[in-house]
Amino acid sequence: MILVLKEKYSREEYNKLTESLKSMGLQLHESRGSHTTIIGLIGDTSAVDDEHLASLDIIETVKRIQEPYKNANRKFHPLDTVVKVGNAKIGGGEVSVIAGPCSVESKEQLCSVAEDVKRSGAVLLRGGAFKPRTSPYAFQGLRDQGIKLLLEAKAETGLPIVTEIMDISHLPLFENVDVIQVGARNMQNFELLRELGKTKKPILLKRGLSSTIEEFLMSAEYIMAGGNENVILCERGIRTFERATRNTLDLSAVALLKTLTHLPVIVDPSHATGIASLVKPMALASVAAGADGLIIEVHNDPPHALCDGQQSLTPQAFDDLMKSVKNIEPYAYKAQA
Amino acid sequence: MILVLKEKYSREEYNKLTESLKSMGLQLHESRGSHTTIIGLIGDTSAVDDEHLASLDIIETVKRIQEPYKNANRKFHPLDTVVKVGNAKIGGGEVSVIAGPCSVESKEQLCSVAEDVKRSGAVLLRGGAFKPRTSPYAFQGLRDQGIKLLLEAKAETGLPIVTEIMDISHLPLFENVDVIQVGARNMQNFELLRELGKTKKPILLKRGLSSTIEEFLMSAEYIMAGGNENVILCERGIRTFERATRNTLDLSAVALLKTLTHLPVIVDPSHATGIASLVKPMALASVAAGADGLIIEVHNDPPHALCDGQQSLTPQAFDDLMKSVKNIEPYAYKAQA
């Protein structure tokens, strides 16, 4: 971290600043020009609050050189983290696919989709029990009943399950859920992240609609700081001026994340585009870019889905997608070790 | 709501659609051209899920004419809502100012700022006890201890208090808090909104970083649908490509909100800009645009504030701002009744 001091400041301010920095265990390297004094901070600066520093009278500007995240940082953990879920492994070089309906609607629907996606090669079953909806008047999910159905589908098919949590108080319902999803709208629900950090459950953390890559990693850091290293990152599209697609899928974020962090990175092309016909090309592009997996919405009867039917694939379309994914996987980008 | 049907569809699909719409109490007006069939829906369409309709095979496009919010809609409640908090009134034609430090730090700090802002004309005291911070390593607020200090400051100064809630489980701590703030990051924490709808407490709802005006109103609708009509909307800047300011203050949203809803609309120029020297011009602009109030960060010693010192005003600067606000208020925009 580099601090540029203002042209004029008092000895007292200077001493106060430098002593407080030294008390944090940092080394200070100072350079005095005729107009400018620059202080370089050497050491672990992840606990230094740069906004606070920037507000001090004595400081002109602050420039962070080191990333503000530690547990999630590939520099300190060069090897890929592999998150194990039942027999499935996410991260570490193979493409793992999660599939299932947007919402859990009934046992028949869920088991039918689960059997279908398992046959096509999916390794985890997804399904929404608690549904965050913009309107209080829209279908809000089957909630605890939905989780019960997911557990039944798991028992019948052997597929581990992933489903979204919307509030800390629901945590007991997730005891037998294999992977807990934190949705885009809750990416900065810090109380929830902190609580999930105390569990050992794998967490599927979705990027917020307007979250930077750094903020995304800081949210992972919240979970990891509590001792839970099983975090799977999921790019699901960001909000931009473009409205022809539901969101703008940011695939360079995937390639960049793979260099910044050791955590697995998967992609949700269904929510990113919101258009069923774009799911396959974006799934292939994600794999080509080096993603560790995909999460895809599949519904046995998309036009009658209770939510997000526009972006759901039929089991047949999903099967076709899986074949293409398997074909392209050997030629995907691999970052050099 | 207008539905345009696809050029080709089956009688069965058509019957299924129209019967389901009629069963919701809607009237259907149909127009058949040589290529296009258009159905106009008359009645209360706020409970109609337009995404679901759009995903049906038979539908080409859906266009909502009526707004999807009801309780918050000025069309159905033409008169301004006035939220009463102690002796203060927010909404209905006068500019009410909320002020205080970003974070509660100590009793001395809080009471000193409270006395100062009260003397300058603030009608509510703000102060963060629970602080949402991007980094798990940054200062997270004094939490329950912070709320205790706020209640002491209230007892000493007589100013009602507003402070942010971060999780439903903290609700009991807010029993004597006058106004509960929902921060930008929690604007779509629907479980929290629903719970707050069951209380009768005034809620200060901040706009999300990338929330549209319609989504903002739908979040207010979540609270109001539960029976709590005491919602104060707060524009606090949106995230755009511009980084010279912390966020981009969207003042046209304020003027537009005043036409769409009867709820009071206030502005937070401190978080919107992130720069102390821009707080006063943006406060004056907000008042000129017709805002019902302001929420301003004031700290007795900004360079040593534990958070957001860069955007905090000194009590002196706040006093100067209040004088200018009072001067400009009579010449502010008033929408015609």
Next chain:
Amino acid sequence: MILVLKEKYSREEYNKLTESLKSMGLQLHESRGSHTTIIGLIGDTSAVDDEHLASLDIIETVKRIQEPYKNANRKFHPLDTVVKVGNAKIGGGEVSVIAGPCSVESKEQLCSVAEDVKRSGAVLLRGGAFKPRTSPYAFQGLRDQGIKLLLEAKAETGLPIVTEIMDISHLPLFENVDVIQVGARNMQNFELLRELGKTKKPILLKRGLSSTIEEFLMSAEYIMAGGNENVILCERGIRTFERATRNTLDLSAVALLKTLTHLPVIVDPSHATGIASLVKPMALASVAAGADGLIIEVHNDPPHALCDGQQSLTPQAFDDLMKSVKNIEPYAYKAQA
């Protein structure tokens, strides 16, 4: 196009509106409900100015069903357009790669890079002669001298060339240039587009930093309306809140464009990301998503490039990229005919 009329209007306004629409050769299908009158317009509505309609007193809302572009619309030209440049063909199912330095710097540099990229499989040579730079104090390109060097490189290597035009008055200099590039900042320089529509030259049209997909196609339509059908669209990243990459590459736009238009669509991963190490993964992702080609910055000595060295590949890295592109191409997404 669908017009919803206001609840109250005069007979005179109604007659004026309907006669003016009929005089444009449109058929009107009307539906009168108890509160709402809806008019459906059947016929070629591309010349209808929807903003103008929307501003009429009698109109409540206007909804366009048909796209506002005609020449670029795949509905009216189902087969892929193939743009021929020398022996190269862009569009129609094969991945064509354009490569070369950001700026033309010297004959040695240009010919050396040209030989290298040709050997690796590039079919066109790119190089900037006129350079749009944010600062008037930055290197602005060799201008006419740069075009002379490009023509010499073309003569030596046989590679056709593509270079950017910045003003109509430079057009005579482009007489022997094979493909004229319109940069992102000029995508809505309508006078320039119109002028290029009068030539028969292939035009490489880059998407503007904040242009919607529809605006992008309307700019192609400007060129095509003048009689020049040889337009190549190029996605090069859009401007969003994310700053970790120079721009945000919008690959769903590529997949969507391929369904909306018959024009070839290529991708510029160099400008989109601004980071050399992300060029290869994004090139592979682009091909996987179904792009018709790539345009890549290659420099023989990136650290000493006069511009954009950060995002340029060495000839070796480009050769490696080309091998991977060739490997992945057979497994790329192909839209079903």
Next chain:
Amino acid sequence: MILVLKEKYSREEYNKLTESLKSMGLQLHESRGSHTTIIGLIGDTSAVDDEHLASLDIIETVKRIQEPYKNANRKFHPLDTVVKVGNAKIGGGEVSVIAGPCSVESKEQLCSVAEDVKRSGAVLLRGGAFKPRTSPYAFQGLRDQGIKLLLEAKAETGLPIVTEIMDISHLPLFENVDVIQVGARNMQNFELLRELGKTKKPILLKRGLSSTIEEFLMSAEYIMAGGNENVILCERGIRTFERATRNTLDLSAVALLKTLTHLPVIVDPSHATGIASLVKPMALASVAAGADGLIIEVHNDPPHALCDGQQSLTPQAFDDLMKSVKNIEPYAYKAQA
């Protein structure tokens, strides 16, 4: 400017870098820590190409301290620039209002509007002769005929005129135009800016849809670098995810620009919002924030305007707006000298 060197580099690279910097007349202040070497550059760094530096192998990061613009920088020209147009003065403490129709349509229309806005206090007449339109099929303006009509209106009313240029080749037509407008889409048409820098005409430069404040100032710098200091900056809304308004008016940019530059800053609330009923509140907010002026669309018959009728005011509404502007002006924000 501060350069942080990579941990490892060769003596040769180091010498090459430092000699090249010294040859630009810069002083170097160096600080060596155990891991990091930092070089501070003192002197005029506006001609230093930071992107180029950042691409060098030896460089870890580059941080600009000084602004990259010189002529436009308030630091070097503390006093407000006042642009004189006929008897009107823009900048320097008074609110100047420009008004007129979006498009010039006929002599009657233009003179009628001109007389009206003059009576209400406008000091310049605006009117579009060359119209940049998204669709090649929309009305493109009366072009040279439109300029002729503007000059006639000027002769009749005595109001100086401002109108938009779309291409360098049209410059001779602008000989008697008082102020040349550069539209948002041409803000980075650098060839045009450079050419306008050679004239002595006042230039009204509109901010691009997705241009940062710094890019905006760099475009002013292009004009000023050519010797023309008569630049008026105009904020007219930026493109964001919000679509309820045509653009998002960025009023904090106005307050910030007034601190960064000595140039006058005006606001266009008509294009910023696209909604006539929001023009007045945003005009008042702009004045309150410290803007030097406004540019407002006024049409004698908005519902029949050939473009942008939705955002045009009637002469009566404009007169009402002017009265409110005059009332609020004395209470507007003034930055302290």
